[in-house]
Amino acid sequence: MKDKTSSQTQDVIAVLDFGSQYTQVIARRIRECNVYSKIYPFNTKASVLKKQGVKGVILSGGPSSVLTKGSPRPDAKVFELGVPVLGICYGIQLMAHMLGGGSVAKSPQREFGHGTLKIGKKSPLFEGLPKTLNVWNSHGDRIDTLPKGFSPIAATENSSFAAIEDRKRGFYGLQFHPEVAHSELGIELLRNFLCKICGAEANWSMSEYIERKVEEIRETVGKDRVILGLSGGVDSSVAAALIHRAIGKQLTCVFVDNGLCRLHEREQVEKLYGDHFDLDLRVARKSALFLKKLKGVSDPERKRKIIGRTFVEVFDDVVTKLKKKGNYRFLAQGTLYPDVIESVAIDGNPAALIKSHHNVGGLPKKMKLDLLEPLRELFKDEVRALGSELGLPKEVVWRQPFPGPGLGVRMLGALNKPGLDVLRKADAILHEEMMASDLYYKVWQSFCVFLPVKTVGVMGDERTYENVIALRIVESVDAMTADWARVPNEVLRTISNRIINEVSGVNRVVLDISSKPPSTIEWE
Ligand code: XMP
Numbered sequence: 001m002k003d004k005t006s007s008q009t010q011d012v013i014a015v016l017d018f019g020s021q022y023t024q025v026i027a028r029r030i031r032e033c034n035v036y037s038k039i040y041p042f043n044t045k046a047s048v049l050k051k052q053g054v055k056g057v058i059l060s061g062g063p064s065s066v067l068t069k070g071s072p073r074p075d076a077k078v079f080e081l082g083v084p085v086l087g088i089c090y091g092i093q094l095m096a097h098m099l100g101g102g103s104v105a106k107s108p109q110r111e112f113g114h115g116t117l118k119i120g121k122k123s124p125l126f127e128g129l130p131k132t133l134n135v136w137n138s139h140g141d142r143i144d145t146l147p148k149g150f151s152p153i154a155a156t157e158n159s160s161f162a163a164i165e166d167r168k169r170g171f172y173g174l175q176f177h178p179e180v181a182h183s184e185l186g187i188e189l190l191r192n193f194l195c196k197i198c199g200a201e202a203n204w205s206m207s208e209y210i211e212r213k214v215e216e217i218r219e220t221v222g223k224d225r226v227i228l229g230l231s232g233g234v235d236s237s238v239a240a241a242l243i244h245r246a247i248g249k250q251l252t253c254v255f256v257d258n259g260l261c262r263l264h265e266r267e268q269v270e271k272l273y274g275d276h277f278d279l280d281l282r283v284a285r286k287s288a289l290f291l292k293k294l295k296g297v298s299d300p301e302r303k304r305k306i307i308g309r310t311f312v313e314v315f316d317d318v319v320t321k322l323k324k325k326g327n328y329r330f331l332a333q334g335t336l337y338p339d340v341i342e343s344v345a346i347d348g349n350p351a352a353l354i355k356s357h358h359n360v361g362g363l364p365k366k367m368k369l370d371l372l373e374p375l376r377e378l379f380k381d382e383v384r385a386l387g388s389e390l391g392l393p394k395e396v397v398w399r400q401p402f403p404g405p406g407l408g409v410r411m412l413g414a415l416n417k418p419g420l421d422v423l424r425k426a427d428a429i430l431h432e433e434m435m436a437s438d439l440y441y442k443v444w445q446s447f448c449v450f451l452p453v454k455t456v457g458v459m460g461d462e463r464t465y466e467n468v469i470a471l472r473i474v475e476s477v478d479a480m481t482a483d484w485a486r487v488p489n490e491v492l493r494t495i496s497n498r499i500i501n502e503v504s505g506v507n508r509v510v511l512d513i514s515s516k517p518p519s520t521i522e523w524e
Helices: 023-032 046-052 076-080 090-098 186-197 206-221 234-250 265-276 287-294 300-325 380-389 417-436 489-502
Strands: 012-017 036-041 056-059 085-088 103-119 132-145 151-155 163-166 171-174 225-229 251-257 280-285 328-332 340-344 351-354 370-372 445-459 462-475 506-511
Touching: 012 023, 012 046, 023 036, 023 186, 036 046, 046 076, 056 090, 056 186, 085 090, 090 103, 090 132, 090 171, 171 186, 206 234, 206 328, 206 370, 206 380, 225 234, 225 300, 234 251, 234 328, 234 380, 251 265, 251 300, 265 280, 280 300, 287 300, 300 328, 417 445, 417 462, 417 489, 417 506, 445 506, 462 489, 489 506
Parallel strands: 012 036, 012 056, 056 085, 085 171, 225 251, 225 328, 251 280, 328 370, 462 506
Antiparallel strands: 103 132, 103 151, 151 163, 163 171, 340 351, 445 462
């Protein structure tokens, strides 16, 4: 049977969530195999899965031990659905514990980290894979006896039951995590399960995902209205474009001009979203208010706090006014999966903790709005693919990260409009030159920092005493660590010449050659 909620019928794989931090990674890998999957709470009734017509079931890992009383169990009838089942980590323990004849015991030694998997028996799960694979483990219990009908198909140093199968019933179990990047060819192993064992068709695509999400958003929102704080960054832009596709003018986007934006940023947002996408866009021009509140403040933490607080005030004000005029019920946010610190669905109620999202943390509660987070299960690169599919331009989809407090953390010391204008002009030149030299999309971030010091220079016959601009250009994969990018000297020379010649108030440009750690990316 197929899922018919979308115009295209699709095979569905159910992932039962036992609270693993990797459940979403499993779903992501399944999407990478172009198969559609749905995550269900661990205790979902087998009848629900049957009604959905799932082609296969994956039991995720989880933090519990099957030996602990009250630890989560799937509906036993899941094993009677007549579809293949793959148990991963906690999932394999469940199979050993619940299917007759097997047993699980506390292992004297936790198996954690790398292991070498030796494939001992031919199995459809390992089709096309080499005989030895590096895999990644994380488990405490071990299987002592296999349930009836099962046999081992692969072993690691510490476990002779690292992979097991009951081929007749289509039941497979893996002691390691094939979904994590450290497990070599893990995705191929999952693909074998999905396509060869379950016989699922690999016809999932991003455009199909959009269709499905659009229907879901329409259903959730009904005739109500949605507010979204549009920052112009990738996440809020993609969320806006997706929700707009679903409900058009029922979505109102609010862009707060806090005076800490880049050159022409407000105009660009107005042009793209207001004109091109014909979105209901409200712009709150509040730069004077922000700068007034920030006057004389040079401590970075205080600056951040004031910026965050003022944003909430302004946003709250806009929302209160909007609510008087229309039935606004939702606050949309571009929260991505990595923003969701922990997704524990153990009680069947995924109670996720959200990282305090810069600027908007606490907003929905204060404003009595429900949250709408259509990107919650996606990873950054998937959000970019989604944005492209929705027609957002490359400059938005692939734009470099920009901090919530904007230029507030890039103009050091107390903020003032003339200094910010200098910074904006210098930064625009850097941006232009990074684009022109084809480096903008190759580095992680490239920006200017305004230093609150003046140095002596000479221009013509005149002695000058002006500000310093630092160039921060870094390479990184996740912003946790970073290194300064080796930009060709000629490009640096052009950037420096142009900034000093074209931006009055700057007579010196320096290059930051520090890595993170020990430095950070932003200077603050
Ligand atoms: P640091 O400076 O800590 O920055 O190395 C790591 C990454 O985070 C960005 N950043 C922020 N992003 N709100 C944000 O949304 C913020 O307050 C903020 N502060 C830093 C920074 O640009 C880099 O990509």
